[in-house]
Amino acid sequence: MNTARRIVAVGAALAATAALLTGCSASGGSSDPNTLKLWHFEGQESAMGIAWNEAIKTFEKETGAKVEFEEKSFEQIRSTASQVLNSNEAPDILEYNKGNATAGLLASQGLLSNMNDAVEKYGWDKDLAPSIATTSKYDENGIMGSGDWYGIPNYGEYVEVYYNKDMFAQYGVAVPTTYDEFEAALQTFVDNGVTPLAEAGAEYPIGQLFYQLALTKADRSFIDDYQLYKGDVDWQGPELSYAADTLKEYVDKGFISKDVTGIKAEDMGTTWMSGKAPIMVSGSWWYGRAVTEATSFDWGTFLFPGSDFAPGSGGNLWVVPENAANKDLAYKFIDITMRPEIQNLIGNNGGVPVKADAADITDPKSQELIANFNTLLDDDGLAYYPDWPTPTFYDQLVAGTQELINGTKKPNDVLTQLGDQYQSGVDDITGK
Structure with missing residues (x-):
């Protein structure tokens, strides 16, 4: 051992x-x-x-x-x-x-x-x-x-998209079924002076969005390499390069607030639940609170468009x-x-x-929540979480994405830094 x-x-x-x-x-x-x-x-x-x-x-x-x-x-x-x-x-x-x-x-x-x-x-x-x-x-x-x-x-738990149905209706935005439609929806809100994504760069949410973006380009082999060390992870490869470039674009295009690096998860959640942002990409762990706190508007959830995978697990x-x-x-x-x-x-x-027993779940919103999870299970779509591979990677991922968002480092430099930190931690675990 x-x-x-x-x-x-x-x-x-x-x-x-x-x-x-x-x-x-x-x-x-x-x-x-x-x-x-x-x-x-x-x-x-x-x-x-x-x-x-x-x-x-x-x-x-x-x-x-x-x-x-x-x-x-x-x-x-x-x-x-x-x-x-x-x-x-x-x-x-x-x-x-x-x-x-x-x-x-x-x-x-x-x-x-x-x-x-x-x-x-x-x-x-x-x-x-x-x-x-x-x-x-x-x-x-x-x-x-x-x-x-x-x-x-x-x-179980997983990351999904929470959306404000009232704001979608107000700006004529349909629920997206493809990634291109999702980006178009974000742009529609920006064009109307609304920052679409409630996010948090001081804690876990922004890292999960970064990973979700990578998952839109990933297959199970990438996930197994990243999470289970079954192969080498290319930190300049198509999955992670796309995630870094796209996350930076989200800030540049106004999809995410430029001050997101100072925002914590609780503030992200309360921003969305108070009706101040149309979309929040985060975990099923918010669902119970949303039922009791997001009462001033109609809302729902959907899986992140354009991806067969989502951060999540038992x-x-x-x-x-x-x-x-x-x-x-x-x-x-x-x-x-x-x-x-x-x-x-x-x-x-x-x-x-x-x-x-699905027949014993009577609440419509709970049925939606569980149906989305079952879809991921049926498609082998749970991809675990981006900070799991090493004991120190949570803090390293938060710091790296903050540097990416505030522009102090370019996307490829952030990926090089994260890749080195990831590999060092994995080597410690595996004894290589």
Whole structure:
């Protein structure tokens, strides 16, 4: 097993928290064999929060055990996972982000339980489409797509186009079905003095748009090379060159505000949900909020035109720490979250279930959301996310796209920089 990059990645954090962990035992979870200690970071009113609360009730009723639930923030879990999961503070089960730099990293460090036996017992491998299961399995180096099962998602997510139907009607714009029509729609809004795209260059959204543009020129081989290291990635090739050139054109043509580099994801979302921009290209995770907050106009969604692929995957994973005291209870809880009644709750509250009965999804907008996701699944169209390949690539991608947008570097120079950073990170992971 290659452990060099793990030591570098967590060394500083371990040193900073060593004093806090002194004297901690090697086993975590609840000390009570009839209590399941559970962490997740979904809001209580979100689709997953609603569904998982119901799963907790079912679990307690059927097992007689109690759930000790603690809501943590995404950042709390992300920044402390390596330390906490190696201490007696670890829960029995938690929600954790998927991908090489996150779940893969913890799996390679020996901090997550191998779930192969539980997968066979409960049949979860039959519930998950191959493109979703990819993020559940990791090899000894923490690379997703093969090896052992270390996590189970019970919902999906993907990037799509949110649009303001009222603004489309006001300016005579039809829902585009091709990429040329999409660009023509953007130009129509600009011609009428409207900046069409709500975006955020200070956080993840602009990187996902960059990747989505590359995907309009990509095939599955490109995605496998980029995400799974099956081949070399040409950072000056047609996919990424097109993405960089086009993103710069979006700013030059006024499709995106020139001050986008200072805008965060929350501000992007509230801009669109308040009716100030006709289009937002972002994830299904906004859907539940849009239902409750985008109430001043009619809206809908569609898949990004001209692409067979979209950034997306199975949702975050249920993982069980290797030091968990109550693993069997954890697996029982996971299985309850896969039941149709819990899956249907996710689907009817703005989430994307992986195993819902379509006939039981009654909300029209939810039906649209799930239909788009199923289209991607049927076409093997989930392409994962652009920052996944290495632990440091999120920040590097944000910085690179900011330089591209503000013009401090030319597109090919940004691609050279990103390519070097990407390859360095991949080499650390693969040991090359």
